[in-house]
Amino acid sequence: MEKIQIVLDINDKPCEVMIYPNDTLLEVLRDELDLTGSKESCGEGVCGSCTIQMDGKPVRSCLTLAMEAVGTKIKTVEGLANGNELSDLQQSFIDHGAVQCGFCTPGMLMTADALLKDNPRPDDKTIRKALAGNICRCTGYAKIITAVAHTGNPQDHCPDCKIGSKAKE
Amino acid sequence: MRLPRFDYLKPDTLKAALELLALHKDDAKILAGGTDLLVRMKNGLLNPKVVISLKALNELSYIKKQAGYIKIGARTSLADIIASDLIQKEAKALFQACEKVGAITIQHYRGTIGGNILQDNRCQYYNQSDFHRSGHQACHKAGGKICYAREEADRCNSTCQSDGATALMALGAQIILAGKDGERTVDLADFYTTDGIMPHACESHELLKEIIIPVLGAHSAYQRLAYRSAIDYPIVCAGVLLKPSPENEIEDARIVVGAIGRSPLFLAKASASLKGKRFTDMTAFKKAADDSMNASAPFAVHNVGATLEYRCAMVSRMVFQALEQAAFSAAKE
Numbered sequence: 001m002e003k004i005q006i007v008l009d010i011n012d013k014p015c016e017v018m019i020y021p022n023d024t025l026l027e028v029l030r031d032e033l034d035l036t037g038s039k040e041s042c043g044e045g046v047c048g049s050c051t052i053q054m055d056g057k058p059v060r061s062c063l064t065l066a067m068e069a070v071g072t073k074i075k076t077v078e079g080l081a082n083g084n085e086l087s088d089l090q091q092s093f094i095d096h097g098a099v100q101c102g103f104c105t106p107g108m109l110m111t112a113d114a115l116l117k118d119n120p121r122p123d124d125k126t127i128r129k130a131l132a133g134n135i136c137r138c139t140g141y142a143k144i145i146t147a148v149a150h151t152g153n154p155q156d157h158c159p160d161c162k163i164g165s166k167a168k169e
Numbered sequence: 170m171r172l173p174r175f176d177y178l179k180p181d182t183l184k185a186a187l188e189l190l191a192l193h194k195d196d197a198k199i200l201a202g203g204t205d206l207l208v209r210m211k212n213g214l215l216n217p218k219v220v221i222s223l224k225a226l227n228e229l230s231y232i233k234k235q236a237g238y239i240k241i242g243a244r245t246s247l248a249d250i251i252a253s254d255l256i257q258k259e260a261k262a263l264f265q266a267c268e269k270v271g272a273i274t275i276q277h278y279r280g281t282i283g284g285n286i287l288q289d290n291r292c293q294y295y296n297q298s299d300f301h302r303s304g305h306q307a308c309h310k311a312g313g314k315i316c317y318a319r320e321e322a323d324r325c326n327s328t329c330q331s332d333g334a335t336a337l338m339a340l341g342a343q344i345i346l347a348g349k350d351g352e353r354t355v356d357l358a359d360f361y362t363t364d365g366i367m368p369h370a371c372e373s374h375e376l377l378k379e380i381i382i383p384v385l386g387a388h389s390a391y392q393r394l395a396y397r398s399a400i401d402y403p404i405v406c407a408g409v410l411l412k413p414s415p416e417n418e419i420e421d422a423r424i425v426v427g428a429i430g431r432s433p434l435f436l437a438k439a440s441a442s443l444k445g446k447r448f449t450d451m452t453a454f455k456k457a458a459d460d461s462m463n464a465s466a467p468f469a470v471h472n473v474g475a476t477l478e479y480r481c482a483m484v485s486r487m488v489f490q491a492l493e494q495a496a497f498s499a500a501k502e
Binding site for chain 1: 170171172173174175176177179200203204207208211212220222224248271272273276278279398399400
């Protein structure tokens, strides 16, 4: 079996890689392209820590062949920030203490980011439902949900919340 | 976990896919969403030489209404089915079933309806890693002569945990299987073989092309029980369909219980007991639910985690809830 050359569109940059047909997208991202933000945990689509976006939709990269990703627009957690400037969602995660060990965070961010694009002001129930496929081993769910809700709707969600206002100024 | 090696083929047309399938037969596996196939390959349960991807076959992704039938292409993603007004209105059970498969934002964009109904039967003693399985002798499904789920069983007792299959069977769906030399239409109820090792009658040269649901003007509902709703497979599920007569009585009923046996179980006696009853007759519903429990309990084995007694008891609950919900949507009209 020989390696095949493919071009993947990752974070708006074309990346040329040599892969085997049985490489998953996660393996290519981490091992070939050094984009180690996406994590492998269960490897069978249960935990959600390998979540990336394909054409704006969250998918498990551990259950997606790299060959299947050719021709789609891939966004990983590395593509969320604009240079050194974090996205609102990332800043909100930091401000609300939604990161403990941090292993689930890339997956949480990618799922939440896709949710906020579809529904910029989600309520708690929608957020819970959207993040149901991402498991946090530290069980810091409450803060993660607050962080997502705050990004979408800072005024209504926590009117007295000073968090994040600094970053905005 | 790494995948075993294989050749990746991506045909551009259905015809090309069927030719490849006819050429490779048992050596080939079809890849649609990959949420079932790739997990089994990672666990070393499957080792196909060739994987045929349906990625380029957009012709198999559609939902349309035609002459009293809803037709769904096999590669239609679960997300598309949930988003469809037609399915929500005319085939509520399927909508509810697809909504409950896996995590709403993740599996839905990859997982397909065809893959959901063709998924392999599962068993907690079989669907494990190579390392886990190396600790004991091979079971029936792995080529041995032992069943860990039921002592002294002479065959595999793995469980069909497909949400889509249970709902579609309640809706009286048919499927079209395409081969290189032609197509055949099969009732979904006849498609499942009740054999744990080969759970469905899809030949190795065939490809699931289309799912056909008759529009009967009936009310359907689906209920499922799982430990973690966004992650686990169901431990019990039930799909029901109630067809009203002009006098607003139940003219025809279908009760299907899933995740209990080797295939979804259509319970003819319990279903027939509802004929001629009124939609408000909760006693009849309760009795049909208890009958369903008694009829399906002998098929259950201890192989999906929950205790057997609990699962069997919950059959009655799931069927009753589904009946109640279908009757409720009937009352709303």
